[in-house]
Structure formats: C-alpha cells, structure tokens
Amino acid sequence: MSPIAITCKRTLGVLKSLYSTVLAYSLFFAAAGASFAFSLEAAEGGETPIAVIWAIATAPLLPILASLLAMDVWSDEKRTGRIEQLLCTPVLERDFTIGKFLGVLIAAMTALGAFLISTIFFLYFFAPSALENQTFFSFLPALMALAMQSTLWCAVAVAASAAFRHAAAAAITTIAITSAIPRGLWLALMQWAPQGRLSFGEMPLDAQIFDITNGSISSATVLSYALLSIFSLFIATKFTTAARYIGRGARQHKWSMATVVTLTIVLSVMLLGLFYRLNTTIELPIGIHSERIFSEKTRTILRETRGEITISAFMSRKDSRFRQISYFLRALSREADAVGGARINIRYVDPRWDLGAAGRLVNIGADVDSLVFERGRRQTILPLGSNFSERRCASALQKIAMPPQRKKIYWTRGHGECPFEAYGPWGMSDIARELHFAGYHNQSINLAQDSEIPSDCALVIVAGPKSDFSKTETGRLDTYLRKGGRLLLLFSGEKDKDWIAKLLTGWGIAIESAKPDGVKTQSGTDVIVSDFSDHPITDPIRGRQILLEAPTTFSHSSSSEAPGADKIEYFELAKTGDYCVAAVSERGSNAGEDLELRPTRIVAIGDASFIMNAQLKEKGNENRVFFLNSVAYLSGSGAMTGADTEASRLITRMDRSTRIKFVFASSAIFPGILFIIAMAIVIAGRKRS
Amino acid sequence: MYEVRNIAFTYSRRKILRDVSFVVSPGETVAVVGNNGAGKTTLMKVLATLYPPDSGLVLSDGQDALSNPLKYRRQLGYMGETPALYEDMKVKAYLEYRAAIKGEVEKRIRRRVGEAAEICQIPDLMSTPIRHLSAGQKKRVALADAILLRPRVLLLDDFLAGLDRTMREAAGSIVTTVAAFAGVIITGHEIADLAKWTTRFLVLSGGVISSVIPSAGMDYATTIKRVDNALGGGR
Numbered sequence: 001m002s003p004i005a006i007t008c009k010r011t012l013g014v015l016k017s018l019y020s021t022v023l024a025y026s027l028f029f030a031a032a033g034a035s036f037a038f039s040l041e042a043a044e045g046g047e048t049p050i051a052v053i054w055a056i057a058t059a060p061l062l063p064i065l066a067s068l069l070a071m072d073v074w075s076d077e078k079r080t081g082r083i084e085q086l087l088c089t090p091v092l093e094r095d096f097t098i099g100k101f102l103g104v105l106i107a108a109m110t111a112l113g114a115f116l117i118s119t120i121f122f123l124y125f126f127a128p129s130a131l132e133n134q135t136f137f138s139f140l141p142a143l144m145a146l147a148m149q150s151t152l153w154c155a156v157a158v159a160a161s162a163a164f165r166h167a168a169a170a171a172i173t174t175i176a177i178t179s180a181i182p183r184g185l186w187l188a189l190m191q192w193a194p195q196g197r198l199s200f201g202e203m204p205l206d207a208q209i210f211d212i213t214n215g216s217i218s219s220a221t222v223l224s225y226a227l228l229s230i231f232s233l234f235i236a237t238k239f240t241t242a243a244r245y246i247g248r249g250a251r252q253h254k255w256s257m258a259t260v261v262t263l264t265i266v267l268s269v270m271l272l273g274l275f276y277r278l279n280t281t282i283e284l285p286i287g288i289h290s291e292r293i294f295s296e297k298t299r300t301i302l303r304e305t306r307g308e309i310t311i312s313a314f315m316s317r318k319d320s321r322f323r324q325i326s327y328f329l330r331a332l333s334r335e336a337d338a339v340g341g342a343r344i345n346i347r348y349v350d351p352r353w354d355l356g357a358a359g360r361l362v363n364i365g366a367d368v369d370s371l372v373f374e375r376g377r378r379q380t381i382l383p384l385g386s387n388f389s390e391r392r393c394a395s396a397l398q399k400i401a402m403p404p405q406r407k408k409i410y411w412t413r414g415h416g417e418c419p420f421e422a423y424g425p426w427g428m429s430d431i432a433r434e435l436h437f438a439g440y441h442n443q444s445i446n447l448a449q450d451s452e453i454p455s456d457c458a459l460v461i462v463a464g465p466k467s468d469f470s471k472t473e474t475g476r477l478d479t480y481l482r483k484g485g486r487l488l489l490l491f492s493g494e495k496d497k498d499w500i501a502k503l504l505t506g507w508g509i510a511i512e513s514a515k516p517d518g519v520k521t522q523s524g525t526d527v528i529v530s531d532f533s534d535h536p537i538t539d540p541i542r543g544r545q546i547l548l549e550a551p552t553t554f555s556h557s558s559s560s561e562a563p564g565a566d567k568i569e570y571f572e573l574a575k576t577g578d579y580c581v582a583a584v585s586e587r588g589s590n591a592g593e594d595l596e597l598r599p600t601r602i603v604a605i606g607d608a609s610f611i612m613n614a615q616l617k618e619k620g621n622e623n624r625v626f627f628l629n630s631v632a633y634l635s636g637s638g639a640m641t642g643a644d645t646e647a648s649r650l651i652t653r654m655d656r657s658t659r660i661k662f663v664f665a666s667s668a669i670f671p672g673i674l675f676i677i678a679m680a681i682v683i684a685g686r687k688r689s
Numbered sequence: 690m691y692e693v694r695n696i697a698f699t700y701s702r703r704k705i706l707r708d709v710s711f712v713v714s715p716g717e718t719v720a721v722v723g724n725n726g727a728g729k730t731t732l733m734k735v736l737a738t739l740y741p742p743d744s745g746l747v748l749s750d751g752q753d754a755l756s757n758p759l760k761y762r763r764q765l766g767y768m769g770e771t772p773a774l775y776e777d778m779k780v781k782a783y784l785e786y787r788a789a790i791k792g793e794v795e796k797r798i799r800r801r802v803g804e805a806a807e808i809c810q811i812p813d814l815m816s817t818p819i820r821h822l823s824a825g826q827k828k829r830v831a832l833a834d835a836i837l838l839r840p841r842v843l844l845l846d847d848f849l850a851g852l853d854r855t856m857r858e859a860a861g862s863i864v865t866t867v868a869a870f871a872g873v874i875i876t877g878h879e880i881a882d883l884a885k886w887t888t889r890f891l892v893l894s895g896g897v898i899s900s901v902i903p904s905a906g907m908d909y910a911t912t913i914k915r916v917d918n919a920l921g922g923g924r
Contacts, residue, residue, distance in 0.1 A: 006789050017777050081773040085834070088737045089791050090762040244740055686777075 003091040007099025008106070011073055015107050017685050020167075024068035025111055026675040032058050032115055033666035040130070041659060050130055052213045054119055055142035058112070059209045060179065062146060063153045065111060067174035070104040070157030071167040074240065078165045083240070093240040097158060097233055105154045112146055118670055126662040129543075129653045145212035148225050149205070153178050155232035162239035207320075214327060223269065231266050234259075294335050298394040302335060305342035305375075305401040312347040312372040314361050319369070321384060329371075332393065342375075342401070375400040395438055407458035407635050409435060410445040416466030418492075418608055420444070425614035428463060431627060438628065440635070447473040453480040458635040460485065464492030464608025465500070474499040481507065486601045486634040490608035491552040508568040508585040509604050510557035515550060519577040522656050527551060530653075531575040535584065537603070537629045538573050545653060546574065546622045547615070551581040551606030573603070574626075581606040582626075584633075603630045690714060691842050691872050696745035697896075698728075698735055705731045707896030709745070713872040715841070718864060720883040720904075721876045723893035724920060729876040730770060732893065733846040736874070737767040749842065763792065766840035766871065770847035772831030776820040780811065780830055783819060787834045805833040808866050810859060825856040829863070836867050843867055845875040849882055861886045884912045892919040 001009075015021045036057040043053050074097075077083040086096055116139055123131050153174070160173040186203045208221050238259075294302075311332075313325055326348070333344040349357045351368045364379055366372045371382040371393070378400045382392055411420045420432040420442055432442045445453065445460070448470060453460060460480065469477070481487060489504070491511075501511045520528040530545040532538035556570045567587070574582040587600040609615060610623045654662060691713040698706040705728040713719050723729050734740045736747060738758045747754040747761070754761035775783055784802040793801055806812045809829045814822065822830065828848070835843060845864070849857050857879065864873055865886050877883060883890070884904050890912070892900040900919040904912040 001789060001795070003790055003792070006786070010786060014777065081769065081771060082775070084734075084737075084739055084767075084769050085773055085787075086790075087739055088762055088765065088767045089787075090759045091790060091792075092759070 003095040004099040004102065007096050008102040011100045011103025012106060014072070015069060015103065017682060018072070019679070019682060020068060020072065021107070022675060022678040022682055024065055025678060026671045027068070028061055028065045028111055029115060029118070029671035029674055030667050031064075032061050033118075033668075033671065034663065035061065036119060037659075037663040037666055040127075040662075049138070049213070050123075050134060051139045051142040052210060054116070054139065055145055055209045055213045056206055058115065058146060059149060059206065060183070062108070062112075062150050063157075063175055063178035066104065066108055066150060066153035066157040066178070067160070067171040069107050070100075070154060070161050070174070071171040072161065073100040073104060073158060074162040074236070075164050075167045075170050087240075087244065094233075094237045097162070097237045097240060101155055101158045101233055101236070104158060105151060108150045108154055109147060112143065112150065116143060118666065122662060122666045122670070126658055126665070127654050142209075142213040145209045148212070148222065149209070152225050152229045152232065155229040155236070159232045159236035159239060162236040211323060214323075227266055227269055230262075234262055234266075294332070295390060295394065298332075298390060298397070299335065299339055301394055301397045301401055302332075302341040302344075303339040305397065307342060307375060308345060309336075309342045309397065309400065310345045310347060310374045312349050312357070312361060312366075312374070314349045314351065314358065314366050314372055315369050315384060316352065317348065317350050321388075325371070325384065325388075328390075328393075371396070373397060373400050391434070391438075398439065407439065408441045408443055408454070408456050409459045409461060409631070409635070410443055410453060410457050412460060412462045412465070413444045413446045414448055415462075415469060416464075418463045418612060420461075420463065423613070425612065426609075427613050428611060430613045430616050431611045431624065434624065434628060435631065438632075440631070447476050452476060453485065458486065459488060459631060461488045461490070461631075462500075463490045466492065469499045469503075471499055474503045478503055478506070481600050481602065484600050486636075487603070488630055488634055489602065489604045490611075491604070491606050492608040504602070504604060505557045507587070507600070507602050508557050508570040509583050509602065510555045512553040512555050512579075514553055514579070516553060516576050516579040516581065519579065520655050522547060524656070525549060527576050527581070528655055529574045529576045529581055533571055533573055533575075535571055535573055537584065537626070537633045540629060541622050541625055544622045546626050547610065548576075548581055548605075548607040548623075549609045549615075551576075551579075553579040553581055553606060554583040554604055555580060556583075601634050603634055605630070690748075690750060692746075692748040693736065694746040694748065696732070696735055696747070697743045698731055698740060699743050700731065704896055706735065706742070709893070709896070709898055711891055711898055711901070713842070713874060715872050716868055716870075717889070718868045718873040718875065718887045719889050719891060720880075720887040721874060721891045721893055722878065722880060722883070722916060722920065723876075727893045728896060729893055730846055733767070733769075733844050733874070733876055736842075737765065737844055738762060739767075763838070764841040766835035766838070766843040768828075768831045768835040768843075768845050768848065770850065772827045774819045774827060774830060774834075777818075779816055779818050780806075780822075781815040783830065784833055784837060788837050791838050793838055801837050801839075802833075804839075805837045808836060809833040809863055825852050828852065828856075828860075832860075832863060832867075836871070840871050843871045843873045845873065847877050848875055849877045849879040857882050880913055880916050884909055884916070890916050890919075892916065894920075 036054055039053050039057040077086060087093070120131070120136070156178050157170070157174040160177070161170040164170045164173065182205060183203065211218060211221070311329055313329060315322060315325070329346045333346055336342050336344045347357065349361060351358045361372055364372070366381045367383065369384045371384065373380045373382065373396045380396050380399045382396045411417065418426065418428050420428045423429045435442055453476065460477065477487065489500070504511060516527050522528055526547045526549050528545050529548055532542045569586045571584045572580040573584050582603070582605045584601065584603045611627045616624055694710050696706055696709040697704070709732060711719070721729050721732065731740065735742050738755065738761065741755070749761055749764060778786065781802065784805065785798050788798045788801050806815060809832050811826070811829050811833060814826060814830070819827065819830065835845070849860060852860060861882065864875065867873060875883065875887065888903065888905040890902040890904060891898050892902065902912060902915045902919060
C-alpha cells in the first residue's frame with residue numbers, strides 16, 4: 001500500500017474511535033435534518049426541485065462537519081509529539097497530508113451519503129408524493145455539488161489542523177474561513193446595499209450548489225474549487241514542513257522549485273480566470289431540468305403551434321434570475337422539439353451590450369426584465385415579475401399562437417366582496433391577473449344599479465359578499481341563470497344570506513349551518529380538503545389538497561327537482577370528512593346539445609379567502625388551480641388542467657401532525673439512534689483495544 | 690561508514706551546534722554526552738532530518754544524506770527522548786502500521802515486526818494496548834519501531850532516562866544486539882551504564898565535540914572518570 005493509502009486508512013481508524021466523530025455525525029444529522037424539514041415546509045408548493053432544497057439545506061452545515069472531523073488530524077500529532085515519528089519516515093509531508101485529507105473527506109462523504117439515504121427514507125414514509133418522478137439519480141447532481149464543496153472544506157480544515165497545536169483553534173479557524181467570514185461579509189454587503197442582490201445574484205456558495213444541482217456545471221466553478229482545494233492542501237503541507245523550522249525564522253525556509261511552480265500555476269490560473277471570466281457551462285445529461293415536465297396545457301399549445309416562435313430574454317446576464325430563466329427557456333425549446341410543434345428560438349438581449357437588439361425591443365414597448373414572444377408579426381411581452389411562472393409563459397404562447405378572444409368575467413360589487421383589483425394581502429389581484437393572462441377580461445358589475453347582466457358575460461363571480469343581496473339583485477341573477485348563465489359563488493363568514501340561499505336552493509344547492517368539525521387541519525384554523533369527486537374541475541387535483549378557511553358547507557336541495565331537460569344535476573365537488581365544501585349544479589346538460597341551449601352552471605365554494613393574494617403567495621397552488629378550473633368549466637373553455645400541479649411542483653401533502661412527526665424523526669429520533677449506536681461501537685472498540 | 694561533518698545549527702538566533710564532526714563505523718555504539726542544553730537532542734534531531742542544519746554534511750556510505758532525505762530515512766532508525774506512540778493501538782498493530790508507512794512490502798511486515806519484537810523482548814506485549822504499557826515498555830516498543838527495518842544508523846535520544854536498573858541492563862543487551870547490524874548513536878546522562886556497552890564517548894560542549902574518549906578496551910572506572918572530567922571541564 002502507498003503511504004497515502006496507509007495514512008488514509010489510519011485516519012479513518014482514528015476517526016472511528018473518537019467520541020468527537022460520533023458527536024460531529026450526530027450534530028450534523030440533527031442540524032441538517034431540521035434544516036431540510038423547515039426548508040421543505042417553506043418550499044411547499046414551489047417549483048424548486050426537492051434535490052435543490054436538500055442540497056441548499058445541507059450545504060451550510062458541511063464546513064462545521066469538516067472542521068469537527070479534521071480538527072485533530074494534524075494538531076493531535078503536533079501536541080503529542082508524534083509528528084516527529086512521522087517526519088523521520090521516508091514519506092513526503094505531502095503524502096501524509098493527502099492521506100489525512102482523504103480520510104477526512106471519506107468520513108464527510110459517508111455522513112453526506114447517509115444523510116441522503118435517511119432523507120429519502122423519511123420522505124418515503126412521511127411525504128411519498130414529494131418523491132414522485134424522483135429517483136436516486138435526481139439527487140446525484142446535488143450530491144456532486146456538495147461533494148465539491150466538501151472537498152474544499154476538508155482541505156481547508158486539514159490545513160487549519162496543520163497550523164495549530166490545539167484542535168479547537170483549528171475547528172474555529174476552519175468555520176471562520178469557510179463559513180462565518182464569507183457568509184457574514186455577504187450578509188453585511190446585502191444589508192449595506194440590498195439592491196446589490198440584483199447585480200451580484202445570490203450568495204455565491206449557494207448559487208453554485210443551485211447551479212450544479214440543476215444540472216449546469218460551470219467549468220470556472222469546478223476549476224476554482226479544484227485549485228483552492230489543491231492550494232489548501234499545499235498550505236497544509238507547508239505548515240507541516242514548518243514544524244522543522246520552528247524558532248528559526250522564515251528566512252531559513254528554502255523555497256523549493258516544486259513550491260514555486262505550484263504557487264505560480266495556482267496564481268496564474270486564478271488571475272486568468274479573473275481576467276477572462278472563464279464560464280463555460282457544461283450541461284449534465286442527468287440534470288433535473290432535462291426531466292422537467294411541462295403542463296399539458298403548455299404541451300398542447302406547443303404541439304398545436306406551427307412555424308417559429310422567437311423568445312427574447314430582455315435582461316442583464318448578471319441578473320440573479322438569468323440562469324433560471326435560461327434553463328426554463330431551453331427546457332421549453334426542448335419540449336417544443338419533443339412534441340413536434342413550433343420551433344422556439346431563444347435570444348438573450350443584454351440591455352448594456354446588445355444595444356441594437358435592445359433598441360428594437362424597446363421600440364415594440366418592452367421594458368428591461370421581460371420576455372418578448374414573437375411569432376410573425378404578433379408579439380406579446382411578459383414582464384419577469386415575482387409572478388413569473390410556466391402558466392404565464394403558456395398564456396403568452398397561446399396569445400401569439402391563437403387568435404385573441406377575450407371572455408368577460410363580471411365580478412359583483414356592493415356587498416363587501418373582495419375586490420379583484422386590490423393588491424393587498426386580502427385582495428384578489430393575483431388571481432385576476434391569472435385570469436387576464438388566461439385570456440379573460442375582468443370587469444365589475446353592480447347588480448343594484450345595472451338593470452341586467454350583459455349578454456357578453458361569460459361568467460359572474462360573487463367573491464365573498466359580507467352582506468346579503470337584495471331580492472331585486474338575486475332576481476336579476478336568477479334571470480341570467482335561467483338563460484343559461486354561469487355563476488361562481490365564493491362564500492365568506494357565517495352572515496345571513498337569505499336571498500342568496502334561496503337562489504341557490506332553487507338551483508339544487510342548500511347551504512348548511514354546520515361548519516366542518518374534527519377534520520384535518522394544517523395551521524389549526526384552516527381545513528385540508530383532499531376528497532375530490534370525479535369532475536372536470538377537480539380531476540387535475542385529485543390526490544392533492546386545497547386549504548380553505550372555515551368553509552361554509554353544502555348539501556343537495558331536493559326542492560329543485562325538475563323533469564326532463566330542466567333536470568338539475570348536483571355534484572359534490574370537494575369534501576372534508578362528511579362535509580361538502582364545494583358543489584356544482586348544472587341544468588340542461590342532457591338536452592343542451594339538442595336544443596342548442598347553453599346549460600346553466602353554478603359552482604359554490606365554501607370560502608372566498610382561499611384565492612386571496614396572501615393565501616396564494618404561501619401555499620395556494622392547488623387553491624389556484626381549483627379556482628381557475630372552476631372558471632374554465634363555467635366559461636366553457638374546458639378545464640385548464642392547472643399547469644403547476646405537474647411534477648415540477650413540490651407537493652409533500654403533509655398535514656400539521658405529519659410534518660411535526662417528520663421534523664421530529666429526521667432531526668431528533670434518527671440522530672439520537674445514530675448517536676447511541678455509534679457510541680456503543682466506539683466504546684466497544686475501545687474496550688477491545 | 691557514517692560521517693557527520695561540520696554541522697552547525699542555530700535556534701532563536703542562538704548557536705546550538707557550531708562545528709560538530711565525528712565518524713561512526715558499522716557495528717559501533719557511540720555515546721554523545723554533555724550537560725543539559727549542550728545540544729545533544731538538537732544534534733539527534735538534525736541527524737534524524739527533523740531539523741535542517743545551517744551548514745555541514747551528513748555522509749552515509751560516502752553519499753550526502755541530507756540532499757536525498759527520503760533515501761537516507763530508509764536507512765535510519767530514530768527514537769526521540771519521549772516515546773510518542775499511538776495510544777489507541779495495540780503493540781502489534783502499531784508496529785505493523787509503522788513498518789508499512791516506512792515502506793516495507795506487505796509480505797515482509799509480519800517477519801520484520803516479529804524480529805524487532807524478539808530483539809526488544811516484547812513478544813508477550815504484542816496484543817496489549819499501548820496505553821496500558823509502562824514507561825519502560827513503551828521505550829522498548831519505540832525502540833522496536835526504530836529498528837523495524839534494520840537501519841544502518843540508529844539514533845537513540847536519552848534512551849536510558851527514566852528506566853530502572855533492571856530495565857537499563859536489558860536495554861544494554863538490546864542495543865548490543867542491534868549494534869550487530871547498525872551503527873548506534875546514543876545520548877544520555879547515564880555514563881556508568883553507557884560505559885558498559887559503548888565503544889566511544891563524544892563529549893558535546895559549547896556546540897562542538899570537545900573530547901572523544903574511547904571506552905572499548907579501556908578500564909571501566911578510568912573511562913567513567915575521564916568522561917566525568919571532560920563534562921566537568923565543560924561546566
């Protein structure tokens with residue numbers, strides 16, 4: 001065996017027999033488990049792949065793990081004087097350093113691998129839906145990214161251990177160099193100049209993890225990590241060699257040719273990288289974005305569109321969102337090729353450099369930070385706001401691919417309804433914007449003032465009225481419905497709404513006074529609804545869940561029975577426990593086709609707040625889809641299917657108690673069991689020796 | 690032939706060794722003696738390549754040893770004044786690890802360890818954890834480590850310090866055995882013991898070898914007296 005292998009084996013043997021290793025592993029598992037569990041909760045419903053969440057949650061803890069594992073490897077040899085026994089053997093200091101480094105790296109990677117396995121194990125038990133469409137290989141880029149950072153942290157930790165006689169000093173130095181100082185500086189920079197985030201992007205250490213986990217490796221990043229790791233090991237070797245020169249002054253130290261050559265190469269490559277900004281991106285075939293699954297709606301639009309579509313990303317390449325947008329557009333282009341539809345050309349227009357192209361985009365009305373979709377003479381501009389999503393993109397594609405036909409939605413006014421144009425947390429501007437992008441035109445109507453509902457109305461929405469409608473208003477609504485009108489009723493609170501109740505009863509829906517009790521809840525005040533019937537509105541979200549706040553419940557009203565074509569069909573759309581919280585009634589669907597009559601449709605949902613801005617911002621993905629599908633069904637444009645309910649969304653379907661169990665199991669029980677087993681192994685090993 | 694020529698060494702701007710020169714023939718055991726602070730340990734560390742000298746040469750079989758330290762260290766056995774061993778290991782595992790790290794081929798390791806253990810009279814300690822050994826036993830293990838690969842030059846720094854009379858006598862017989870295949874350089878203050886089995890005394894004083902006192906073929910009492918005188922003169 002080579003000296004490197006022997007030293008590596010010995011280092012692993014020592015680490016195996018140390019209580020500090022047991023403590024380091026247990027602390028790492030506990031902290032990483034908690035970090036991942038909380039990150040998972042925060043990312044619920046988002047587009048961030050689970051592998052990225054896992055990697056980002058784990059990465060900040062790796063420097064601590066590396067420092068605890070490596071703190072003893074050289075400092076203990078120095079403190080006990082065993083370093084002399086090593087230095088008088090026919091082995092280079094470099095080989096000892098590399099051997100020790102490899103031992104620490106293997107120990108760190110073992111912890112990382114074990115943590116990944118435990119994560120998958122716990123997800124499998126507590127949130128199997130989060131692992132849908134995921135395989136072990138989905139985590140491979142994340143593991144590679146963390147391995148790359150671990151390599152550097154272990155090398156720095158070994159160097160720190162070689163510099164000090166005391167393990168604690170080595171550990172503190174490692175944590176300071178690898179974590180506290182860079183992250184502290186970054187936080188200070190962001191505090192000092194918060195607008196800098198747009199120019200500098202995310203914290204580089206996290207951004208690198210994000211990039212690699214997404215399947216995009218920058219050669220400059222890999223080269224930097226490799227060089228810095230080699231440089232750290234070089235420094236570690238020099239600290240070891242310096243043990244021969246203690247008390248003799250630096251001038252006694254003779255610089256060998258190897259030292260000079262190594263330093264020259266490292267510095268030259270770093271300077272070259274700085275000047276030329278090496279940034280050749282290599283895309284991994286196993287990247288998550290190559291597996292990105294687009295919604296059926298997007299795929300349909302792509303499939304049905306012919307010719308060429310040009311998408312110009314009008315933004316700075318330094319923008320923190322640039323990479324994500326770039327990945328997304330490339331995935332979209334690949335998807336278009338795969339379904340054999342439109343050919344998508346992507347252009348990146350940086351307003352600082354591509355002046356000609358930027359000028360043209362400005363002339364057609366585009367602002368910086370937007371996507372410009374062009375097909376022939378048709379153009380549409382999609383701003384890259386915080387609400388950018390695949391659905392927005394699909395709508396933009398639809399706009400330029402299909403002739404414009406806006407259907408009008410009328411939102412009632414005058415009874416304290418949630419205003420669709422309000423931007424506050426209790427407003428509904430987000431969902432109204434969604435409707436706008438989906439091809440609808442939002443308009444308000446006051447039934448007390450307007451004599452009748454206009455004939456171009458595709459749908460009336462009553463969004464959480466706080467006071468009852470008058471007899472005249474309900475009469476106008478009833479007249480509209482009898483002509484084949486469409487109504488979406490969203491309830492709020494328990495206020496008496498006699499006239500609305502009477503209106504609904506006539507259409508087969510009775511409002512119940514009972515509120516759901518003893519049903520599943522996430523925050524304690526909301527209600528988890530996961531029991532959906534077989535209906536076009538709910539088909540896309542079957543197996544998922546929506547959250548409603550203290551919803552009104554419904555039942556079938558028998559007083560509405562009518563024969564033949566007037567027969568009212570009643571469906572319970574969504575239930576929680578025995579309570580129906582969303583219902584649909586339809587009249588004339590049987591005869592509608594023959595008589596060329598438009599069937600009347602009413603959807604009643606027991607809560608209005610579920611699509612308010614605040615709700616949608618947090619965990620409202622399924623809520624959004626449920627509402628949009630209801631609108632699509634009522635307006636007759638077919639179910640929208642819900643772009644974001646696809647596999648690209650992270651859905652754990654954990655309720656509150658399951659989430660608590662998950663946090664407890666991954667951050668306390670598993671590390672605790674590991675601690676006990678590892679301690680038993682160490683104690684038994686020590687007794688044996 | 691092992692030759693030390695004009696070695697000089699400075700530590701914290703203080704000249705510890707000024708001009709040390711001597712020759713050790715194969716099979717010879719040389720004792721380097723001197724008062725505290727004379728530079729015995731420093732000299733041993735310089736010869737063990739732990740400290741690079743300011744100037745001077747170490748010639749092993751006529752070749753400059755310090756310019757090719759890896760080759761030289763293969764021919765060298767060194768035991769420091771305090772044996773620093775891996776306390777978590779058993780004696781056998783420790784010696785096998787040391788033999789491997791010194792570059793011995795795997796199939797010969799067991800034989801080498803067995804030989805060294807035999808010479809140092811520790812076969813019955815082989816399965817004992819090092820942390821359970823006494824100071825004397827640890828010295829024997831450290832000596833076994835130093836002679837594992839049958840070195841041509843064996844450096845023993847303050848080897849007899851802290852050993853009782855019985856152990857010192859045993860150590861003498863061990864060193865005599867080792868001297869059959871290696872030139873031995875040993876430092877210490879136990880002149881009476883060293884005089885029994887060394888061939889020469891080198892008195893280190895003021896950074897130079899101030900006296901060379903042969904002990905082989907000389908009257909035991911006379912040798913001790915001459916060494917004592919040389920050391921007294923050093924004071």
